[in-house]
Amino acid sequence: MLKYIVFALLSYLFGSISFAYIICKKYYGIDIRKYGSGNPGTTNVLRTVGTRAAALVYIADFSKGFLAVMIGRLFGGPIFGVFCGLFAIIGHDYSLFLGFNGGKGIATSMGVGFAISPLAALLSTLAGGAVIFLTRYVSLGSITGITLFPIFLGIFGYKSLYIFYALIMAAIAVYRHKSNIKRLLEGKENKLGQKK
Incomplete structure (x- = not known):
């Protein structure tokens, strides 16, 4: 039990x-939380400062999830790795360093997903990307991809505990997108390339 508590805390802090926030503050001299949607995540960075910074943020956030799973796996096995990955996502979404606020967790969740099942994560990413391409709604593509991930795990025969953790990941992501969902239903959501 102590190991779970310690690693949950460490994974949360890592996430x-x-x-x-760091990249925009250091290289662009801005607090990303005060621009655009106010969300410290890839999409807002893309809209606010551009592609290069957004790519760096995505890779870094993806790596948080991926590494949390891999490190957890070393110390406690595959399921323990997913447990650690889940707490890295929670840390990203509710960052201690940002007053328990944060991003929406898609990049970090995909990092966790690729550590669990590269094929299921790839298919989820492609599906989400297709939705973004067709609709230009990043939020809709993100929600689509993350909700398909546990379904693909089930199709590929993963154990129920993996699917359970993936469902929690999806539920957190959908909850974090609740304002986007409201705007989508109202026809007010911003499309990719459209200024906030």
């Missing part, structure tokens, strides 16, 4: 590192 709490906001690369969107």
Whole structure:
């Protein structure tokens, strides 16, 4: 039990590192939380400062999830790795260093997903990307991809505990997108390339 508590805390703190905030502050001299949607994540960085910074943020946030799973796996096996990955996502979404606020967790969740099942994560990413391409709604593509991930795990025969953790990941992501969902239903959501 002590190991779970310690690693949950460490994973949470690791996930709490906001690369969107760090990169924008260091290289662009801005607090990303005060621009655009106010969300310290890839999409807002893309809209606010551009592609290069957004790519760096995505890779860094993805790596948080991926590494949390891999490190957890070394110390406690595959399922323990997913447990650690889940707490890295929670840290990203509710960062201690940003007053328990944060991003929406898609990049970090995909990092966890690729550590669990590269094929299921790839298919989820492609599906989400297709939705973004067709609709230009990043939020809709993100929600689509993350909700398909546990379904693909089930199709590929993963154990129920993996699917359970993936469902929690999806539920957190959908909850974090609740304002986007409201705007989508109202026809007010911003499309990719459209200024906030």
